[in-house]
Amino acid sequence: MSGAAIVDQNRRDFLFLATGAVGAVGVGAVVWPLIDQMNPDASTLALAAIEVDITAIQEGQIVTVKWRGKPVFIRHRTAKEIDEAVNTPISELRDPQTDAERVKKAPWLVVVGICTHLGCVPLGHEGKYDGWLCPCHGSVYDTSGRIRQGPAPLNLEVPEYAFLSDTKVRIG
């Protein structure tokens, strides 16, 4: 009798472990697709790069283009704006970066037009540093798109981009 009970016990243990192991794998195999289906889909990823003709952008002008559903600012900076950006002491910056690290050609600043605080679109040629001012919570950026005042923690993001020629920029 007791022998039969032990055999039963071992069989139940085995079934418990085997079922549990298969169950754990099964749950994992279902949970990941459930989570991942919410990530950007193939059609969104396919729109990841754009080309922009910059010949029409006058000195002092900021042009906004749409990239991945987000605004990107292309700013043709004046000599004064470049000077201000280059001559800012790096010790004054919350997110220290030199102007040279943020541009490929001095007159052209390309940044994602999304405030690094909570995602609003900052307004150009505004704020104490004549760069951008975010209307939502008052973050102030300079002419290099670097955060100078307000709640935002980081500089405006520089997207991946390249000059295809003197007049053409590829973003993404």
Place this chain on the structure above:
Amino acid sequence: MSGSSTYVPKSAVGRWFESRLPIMGLVHSSFIVYPVPRNLNYMWTFGAILSFMLVAQIVTGVVLAMHYTPESTLAFSSVEHIMRDVNYGWLFRYLHSNGASMFFVAVYMHIFRGLYYGSYKAPREVLWILGVIIYLLMIATAFMGYVLPWGQMSFWGATVITNLFSAIPLVGKSVSIWLWGGYAIDNATLNRFFSLHYLLPFMIAGVVGLHVWALHVVGQNNPDGVEVKNVERDTVIFTPYATLKDAFGLAVFLIVYAWFVFYIPNYLGDADNYNNANPLVTPAHIVPEWYLLPFYAILRAIPNKLMGVICLFGAIALLAFLPWLDTSPVKSAKYRPVFRVFFWVFVAVCLGLGWLGSQEVSDSTTLAARLLAFCYFAFFLIVLPLLGLFEKTKPLPASIADAVLAKGAPAAQPAE
């Protein structure tokens, strides 16, 4: 409190059914003969009002979903289609949008009632926490619902709120992209918000079921904050006493609701939301709906992004810890003279934060918001824990019946 039901249906069919599924007995014991404290005032009618509003929002919402299109190029015009073309579409949309506001009016009355009369104290901690969960689900539902008309405020409100998650160290950015289903708020986001906006009210209904269950286990608190000792003397039966009182309170509430719907349907909305969403232009002044303004003011008051987000969520999460932060054994503010003063100061702080949240950012509003945000947290973390140790409370009545009878004593002797 409910005890075992002694309900026996009168008809043979009723008895046949009851012996197979005793649902009528459950209704009978929960809503007919259920004993309620005899001293409940009109602040206790908001539970029933909230149940009604949940059903009203689900009914009007299901109707709207029959005519709405959750697609980013069509959503805005489909809402106008509801307003102009659908039979009574204007009525259902205004009922639903104002209904959300009225829902929050009722839930704030309900929460502050609980705060004033100490309804969160033992043995009602679980009941209270379930209430906080319902409130959180309500906020999430209302937020996603506000995105659906796809106006400027929908879009930018959603942008600000979903970006709160980007404050999480390391994984924040990935979490935001995952929530959006893209690199910004777009069609994928609208679609999933529609799906979840439809789902969450039913989850609320589920938690409401638990909330009512927990309530019926521990019984209602009451304005004197002393527990029921003698069911005969301290309570009355639910029907007709509580039923009628709830119905009257609901009727008055619905008159106010109807006034909003028929006379000032856009008063609580934002004019900017009648502009189609534009991802390239942020409105000059972004504000959430009125019921979230105090938390928005706290967010803006903090100069650091991560800390701001932590304080925003902390301000809500603190409510769940209230049963242990308040150290006083006395429940009702009626017998806590010092607490009563702090309570009204706290109400004023919340209203002040709400007003500041609606204003544009300036140095003076930021300073005021910082002061009031400090007061908000101080109420929970300093005042409540210390008051229990130092406050001299008034003597409690021996029972609910004693409290009720003492009030009417000089005029008339009790008839019974």
